[in-house]
Amino acid sequence: MTPVFLSESESAALIDDELALTAAREAFLATATGSTFPVVIGHSSVPHNRFTLKSGSAGDLVGVKVGSFWPGNTDLPRHSSTIVLLDPATGRLRAVVEAAAANAYRTAAADALAVETLARNDSRTLTVIGTGHQALHEVRAVSRVRPIERVLVVGRRAGAAREFAAEVIARTGLAAEPVDAQAGVSAADVLVTATTAREPLFDATWVRPGTHVSAMGADGPGKQELPVALYERASLFCDLPGQSSTIGEFQHTSTVPVALGAVLAGTAAGRTSDEDVTVFDSSGFALQDLTLAAALLRRSTGDTQ
Amino acid sequence: MTPVFLSESESAALIDDELALTAAREAFLATATGSTFPVVIGHSSVPHNRFTLKSGSAGDLVGVKVGSFWPGNTDLPRHSSTIVLLDPATGRLRAVVEAAAANAYRTAAADALAVETLARNDSRTLTVIGTGHQALHEVRAVSRVRPIERVLVVGRRAGAAREFAAEVIARTGLAAEPVDAQAGVSAADVLVTATTAREPLFDATWVRPGTHVSAMGADGPGKQELPVALYERASLFCDLPGQSSTIGEFQHTSTVPVALGAVLAGTAAGRTSDEDVTVFDSSGFALQDLTLAAALLRRSTGDTQ
Numbered sequence: 001m002t003p004v005f006l007s008e009s010e011s012a013a014l015i016d017d018e019l020a021l022t023a024a025r026e027a028f029l030a031t032a033t034g035s036t037f038p039v040v041i042g043h044s045s046v047p048h049n050r051f052t053l054k055s056g057s058a059g060d061l062v063g064v065k066v067g068s069f070w071p072g073n074t075d076l077p078r079h080s081s082t083i084v085l086l087d088p089a090t091g092r093l094r095a096v097v098e099a100a101a102a103n104a105y106r107t108a109a110a111d112a113l114a115v116e117t118l119a120r121n122d123s124r125t126l127t128v129i130g131t132g133h134q135a136l137h138e139v140r141a142v143s144r145v146r147p148i149e150r151v152l153v154v155g156r157r158a159g160a161a162r163e164f165a166a167e168v169i170a171r172t173g174l175a176a177e178p179v180d181a182q183a184g185v186s187a188a189d190v191l192v193t194a195t196t197a198r199e200p201l202f203d204a205t206w207v208r209p210g211t212h213v214s215a216m217g218a219d220g221p222g223k224q225e226l227p228v229a230l231y232e233r234a235s236l237f238c239d240l241p242g243q244s245s246t247i248g249e250f251q252h253t254s255t256v257p258v259a260l261g262a263v264l265a266g267t268a269a270g271r272t273s274d275e276d277v278t279v280f281d282s283s284g285f286a287l288q289d290l291t292l293a294a295a296l297l298r299r300s301t302g303d304t305q
Numbered sequence: 306m307t308p309v310f311l312s313e314s315e316s317a318a319l320i321d322d323e324l325a326l327t328a329a330r331e332a333f334l335a336t337a338t339g340s341t342f343p344v345v346i347g348h349s350s351v352p353h354n355r356f357t358l359k360s361g362s363a364g365d366l367v368g369v370k371v372g373s374f375w376p377g378n379t380d381l382p383r384h385s386s387t388i389v390l391l392d393p394a395t396g397r398l399r400a401v402v403e404a405a406a407a408n409a410y411r412t413a414a415a416d417a418l419a420v421e422t423l424a425r426n427d428s429r430t431l432t433v434i435g436t437g438h439q440a441l442h443e444v445r446a447v448s449r450v451r452p453i454e455r456v457l458v459v460g461r462r463a464g465a466a467r468e469f470a471a472e473v474i475a476r477t478g479l480a481a482e483p484v485d486a487q488a489g490v491s492a493a494d495v496l497v498t499a500t501t502a503r504e505p506l507f508d509a510t511w512v513r514p515g516t517h518v519s520a521m522g523a524d525g526p527g528k529q530e531l532p533v534a535l536y537e538r539a540s541l542f543c544d545l546p547g548q549s550s551t552i553g554e555f556q557h558t559s560t561v562p563v564a565l566g567a568v569l570a571g572t573a574a575g576r577t578s579d580e581d582v583t584v585f586d587s588s589g590f591a592l593q594d595l596t597l598a599a600a601l602l603r604r605s606t607g608d609t610q
Contacts, residue, residue, distance in 0.1 A: 035347070038343065040342050044396075045362050049396060057349045062354075064369070080391075082391075086385075089375075090385070092313075092373070093401070096389075
């Protein structure tokens with residue numbers, strides 16, 4: 001069987017939020033039975049140019065995502081992604097999918113799935129902390145699964161927050177405005193953090209009862225977006241408990257979070273009242289990449305989803 | 306820059322012992338300055354179908370080799386290999402090289418490099434323990450770097466050893482015969498083990514002074530081909546000391562082996578007399594795969610080596 005190659009331009013043309021959300025649901029449900037293996041964080045000869053290997057298997061999927069972060073990129077995005085699928089019958093190469101653009105959809109889809117599963121149905125105010133490339137994907141994906149009416153934007157630099165709010169208005173038609181952290185957090189029904197922070201971005205007391213929080217940024221030792229005081233009054237969820245507790249947000253607590261996949265499968269409880277504060281930590285796992293690549297390959301050959 | 310894809314049939318047509326040896330020398334010299342990252346051993350949904358991720362960087366090379374071992378393969382080899390190179394300037398995908406056939410040359414080239422560096426110049430008798438696919442590559446590669454006149458073959462099954470000896474004669478023109486382990490080990494100038502053994506294959510007392518031993522098989526916890534008693538009278542060398550002492554042959558001793566790359570670079574001593582017993586352990590490392598892929602890519606575009 002000849003391996004299939006999907007180039008960056010092909011996968012970028014095929015990806016959309018719906019495909020990404022379907023693939024995310026498949027991946028999170030597969031966490032109960034699939035396998036993921038230790039994450040490797042490596043670098044090129046220039047040590048600040050880093051790559052990450054995330055590998056796993058579930059059903060007929062087996063492979064690895066090579067994620068890269070080249071902070072000095074100017075013409076190209078700093079993050080890239082290459083997904084390698086092996087043929088489950090032979091171990092030979094089955095497909096290579098370049099997925100730099102698709103990767104942002106994949107990450108935002110995990111957030112959307114968490115919001116769809118855990119946030120109050122009447123969530124109308126979305127606050128996003130972070131004004132980078134990923135943040136816009138988060139706004140778009142989350143607003144597809146809840147009746148979001150306005151977006152509050154919190155950024156370290158006022159200019160960036162203003163520009164980002166303008167971009168949200170232009171791209172989504174939603175109302176959007178820059179606010180300070182306390183105003184944004186205290187007004188949020190859904191609060192999304194999408195930063196590379198290494199210390200808490202807000203005060204736990206600002207979070208209202210009933211809020212859902214998705215922490216998208218922490219994916220390595222030392223990273224942190226949320227105040228640990230929040231954990232005392234919140235229900236904690238994540239993608240992979242073992243990983244979230246080592247390289248994700250929950251490295252900063254001894255509380256063991258619940259796997260979102262278990263909530264989706266009905267084997268664990270999610271939100272239990274409109275007063276609950278729910279927190280979801282996304283550290284990212286290989287099965288998301290494998291199901292994404294498989295969905296892109298199906299769409300590229302005209303298979304219906 | 307569009308990624309380059311070299312298929313299995315293309316790389317199999319391009320590979321030869323000379324290219325593999327040149328790439329191996331480059332890789333071993335690069336161990337002094339390059340980086341290798343933790344090895345991942347994963348599996349498909351069928352747990353005995355395993356894959357290994359070996360990643361690293363050196364100079365303008367950065368990437369990962371996905372090795373797979375599907376023991377139930379009948380029409381295809383059980384081992385496959387896919388090498389992924391990233392663009393050092395951007396982190397984007399640079400090339401994918403399928404290298405199942407080439408991988409056997411790459412592994413044998415490490416052995417040939419060790420023999421060229423450590424074995425006596427007048428080595429004429431090569432004994433190989435193991436009659437699998439890899440063993441024939443070892444015979445061919447080693448006989449290119451020393452004046453080998455006869456090959457002694459040791460196998461668990463007499464029929465397999467006879468067939469293998471006949472194949473050596475047919476493929477290399479060298480004299481070859483099946484022998485028992487004691488006869489083979491005690492007559493060897495160069496002794497190569499290429500098995501999946503989990504306990505010693507011979508008695509340390511059988512090894513003559515002046516012998517060079519290359520242990521090619523151990524690449525995981527619990528694997529072992531050599532008797533530990535041999536280490537007391539031998540000089541120990543390997544590809545990567547840290548790796549050899551955890552998943553290679555030297556997991557069974559506390560003696561720290563010398564990196565072959567340091568001998569090649571002239572910063573460590575190799576053989577010091579014709580009476581030395583030298584032992585080289587190959588556990589395999591990513592830089593071998595990265596230099597191999599780069600050399601195959603250069604040859605595919607007609608670049609001179």
